[in-house]
Amino acid sequence: MKWLKKSSAVLASLMLASVVAAGCGGNNASDSPAGSAQPDGAASSELKPYEVMMVFPDAPQKDNQLVQDAMNDYLKKTYPELNMTVKLNPIDWGAWSDKTNLMMASGDKMDLLFAADWLGFQQQVTKGGLLPLDDLLAKYGPDIEAVEKDYHEPAKRGGKLYGIHTHQELGGAQGVYLNKELVDKYNFDLTALKSGKVEDLEPMLKTIKENEPGITPLVAPSFPLEAYYSSTNLDSITSIAAINTVGTAPDDYTVINSFTTPRYMELAKLTNKWYKAGYINKDALTPGLDAWKKLQAGKGFAFVSDMDILADMEIGKADISPNGSIKAGREMLQIPLNIDRLQTGKMTATMYAISKSSEDPERAMMLLNLFYKDKDLLTLFNFGIEGKHYVLKDGQIALPEGQTTDSVGYYHDIMWQLGNQMLNYTRVGEDPDKYKNYEKFNEKISSNRSRIFGFVFDPEPVKNELISIDNANKTFVDGLKSGQLDPEEVVPKMLEKQKAAGADKVIAEAQKQLDAWLK
Numbered sequence: 001m002k003w004l005k006k007s008s009a010v011l012a013s014l015m016l017a018s019v020v021a022a023g024c025g026g027n028n029a030s031d032s033p034a035g036s037a038q039p040d041g042a043a044s045s046e047l048k049p050y051e052v053m054m055v056f057p058d059a060p061q062k063d064n065q066l067v068q069d070a071m072n073d074y075l076k077k078t079y080p081e082l083n084m085t086v087k088l089n090p091i092d093w094g095a096w097s098d099k100t101n102l103m104m105a106s107g108d109k110m111d112l113l114f115a116a117d118w119l120g121f122q123q124q125v126t127k128g129g130l131l132p133l134d135d136l137l138a139k140y141g142p143d144i145e146a147v148e149k150d151y152h153e154p155a156k157r158g159g160k161l162y163g164i165h166t167h168q169e170l171g172g173a174q175g176v177y178l179n180k181e182l183v184d185k186y187n188f189d190l191t192a193l194k195s196g197k198v199e200d201l202e203p204m205l206k207t208i209k210e211n212e213p214g215i216t217p218l219v220a221p222s223f224p225l226e227a228y229y230s231s232t233n234l235d236s237i238t239s240i241a242a243i244n245t246v247g248t249a250p251d252d253y254t255v256i257n258s259f260t261t262p263r264y265m266e267l268a269k270l271t272n273k274w275y276k277a278g279y280i281n282k283d284a285l286t287p288g289l290d291a292w293k294k295l296q297a298g299k300g301f302a303f304v305s306d307m308d309i310l311a312d313m314e315i316g317k318a319d320i321s322p323n324g325s326i327k328a329g330r331e332m333l334q335i336p337l338n339i340d341r342l343q344t345g346k347m348t349a350t351m352y353a354i355s356k357s358s359e360d361p362e363r364a365m366m367l368l369n370l371f372y373k374d375k376d377l378l379t380l381f382n383f384g385i386e387g388k389h390y391v392l393k394d395g396q397i398a399l400p401e402g403q404t405t406d407s408v409g410y411y412h413d414i415m416w417q418l419g420n421q422m423l424n425y426t427r428v429g430e431d432p433d434k435y436k437n438y439e440k441f442n443e444k445i446s447s448n449r450s451r452i453f454g455f456v457f458d459p460e461p462v463k464n465e466l467i468s469i470d471n472a473n474k475t476f477v478d479g480l481k482s483g484q485l486d487p488e489e490v491v492p493k494m495l496e497k498q499k500a501a502g503a504d505k506v507i508a509e510a511q512k513q514l515d516a517w518l519k
Contacts, residue, residue, distance in 0.1 A: 047083040049083050049084070049085070050360045051087050052085070052086050052112060052360075055355075056089075056090055057090070057093050057119075057417075058090035059412060061412065063388075063389065071377065074376065075377070078376075079370070082363070084366065086367060104127065108357060111359075113354070113355050114351075114352060114418075116348065121162070121353070122459070128356060130355060130356060132161060133160075136365040139362070140366045141164070141365055143370075144368065144369055147422075148164065150446070153454035154345075154347035154453070154456060164368060165348075166352070167419070169421075170340075171341065172309070173313060173336040174338045175315075175338065177302065177304075177321060179301050180320070183333060186208075190316075190335060193316045194316030194317075196337045196338060197337070198225060204217075205217035205279040205301070209277065209279055215299055217278075217279040218301070219295060219299075219301075219302065221289045228267075228304060228337060231338055233264075235451050236343070237255065238510060239466060243452060244256050244258075250451065255507050255511040255514060259491065259498070271481070272480075272483045274483055275484060280482070281300075291305075295328040296328050307334045309437050309441045310437050311433070313339070313441070316337070318334070318335045321333065323430065350417060371418050378423050382414070382425075383397050384409070384410035388408075389409060393428055394432075395432065396425060396426050396430070396432060397425045454517075457510055464502070465502030465505050472500070476497075
């Protein structure tokens with residue numbers, strides 16, 4: 001694959017240089033005389049100078065200006081033909097929605113804008129705040145296309161593309177972490193978990209409960225089975241609407257209420273049974289509870305959660321968890337019980353868009369494209385200036401001697417937001433093979449698509465019902481998640497409340513939209 005990537009990168013660079021040289025595109029770019037931009041940067045650019053403003057969520061960084069200056073020095077030296085600079089405009093997480101909505105409403109200049117469905121991407125498109133990207137991507141995004149061309153469909157609205165997915169892991173895996181010391185002590189046979197059924201964990205939980213006073217068999221911050229249930233059993237559409245993938249035909253597109261499946265009831269009853277047996281901690285719903293700290297303190301045996309992504313992970317296969325072992329301060333095994341399908345929601349969870357208020361969308365796309373091919377530029381944005389904000393230690397990012405994350409002036413963990421993550425360094429303490437694992441893992445994910453990959457539900461016709469349903473769920477869901485409520489008694493009551501809040505209307509609307517999409 002390396003030769004293919006290298007060839008793609010060379011081709012991409014040539015394509016971009018060709019595009020710039022031809023002076024294609026509108027706005028400022030189209031005003032420029034064509035044909036004299038030099039790929040080697042020897043001559044001055046025909047493009048007018050332009051500052052690309054990047055708006056993204058991040059905690060304040062003391063040395064933001066220093067890093068911005070360093071990025072601009074690099075752009076000037078490495079890509080003089082693009083004649084662009086960058087303005088980094090991070091917005092604190094807590095103020096993100098208010099500030100970006102205000103900037104959009106007032107028409108303030110923004111070029112590249114972080115976007116995600118969980119941060120109002122749909123509403124931004126509906127309000128006309130984002131530009132369609134199809135033509136810009138075709139002209140100026142060859143390095144984006146080299147890695148993301150198969151994954152644009154979920155970010156399309158009305159047939160037009162509005163977001164560019166960050167190149168990263170395409171899904172996740174859910175399963176159980178186990179304290180290896182206790183697995184070895186009791187010589188647990190882990191082959192039973194090759195079934196992928198969390199129920200087969202029960203004999204181990206029972207042994208720990210009976211023999212290890214002071215250790216919680218299954219540590220839970222909330223519902224330990226929630227992620228496992230939804231990803232294993234459903235192709236989700238919205239909060240309650242989904243396609244049941246268990247025991248249904250591959251061409252079955254019947255939309256159901258996700259709380260009505262037999263499997264949901266089975267797992268809710270299992271959680272309640274484990275809670276009453278004392279396998280799950282009684283303080284599972286305490287705000288701020290950190291399950292990893294319980295494991296770190298030696299007070300927990302197992303933990304159901306998302307898994308570290310490893311290259312050759314398989315359902316039921318036990319491996320040492322690199323990051324789980326670091327977080328727990330002891331060797332932890334991880335055993336995947338489910339590996340995601342390629343889902344629409346994952347593709348719209350981390351994107352960049354171009355704002356309608358951009359004065360030069362072409363240059364914005366050119367800069368975004370660079371983050372998919374240029375490791376040095378991406379490293380400046382992610383980690384700052386080498387020697388001042390970081391040093392390389394055995395190929396990993398480390399803090400300079402005597403510095404802390406608070407004192408160093410530029411330290412954040414937003415590497416997941418931008419560009420091609422496979423180009424990123426890892427930090428000391430992370431699995432050095434993290435991104436190699438992602439690439440291998442993605443082959444598995446991309447070969448197993450959701451039945452409805454690419455379908456995007458428009459919640460607008462039922463937005464009031466969805467709010468009412470969420471409010472109705474609050475009375476019950478936490479108690480079910482923790483195992484503290486009896487599901488046989490409570491689930492029927494919850495379904496009645498959901499029905500009164502408009503669940504049938506939501507399901508019908510989802511079916512209507514899905515049927516239209518399938519035609």
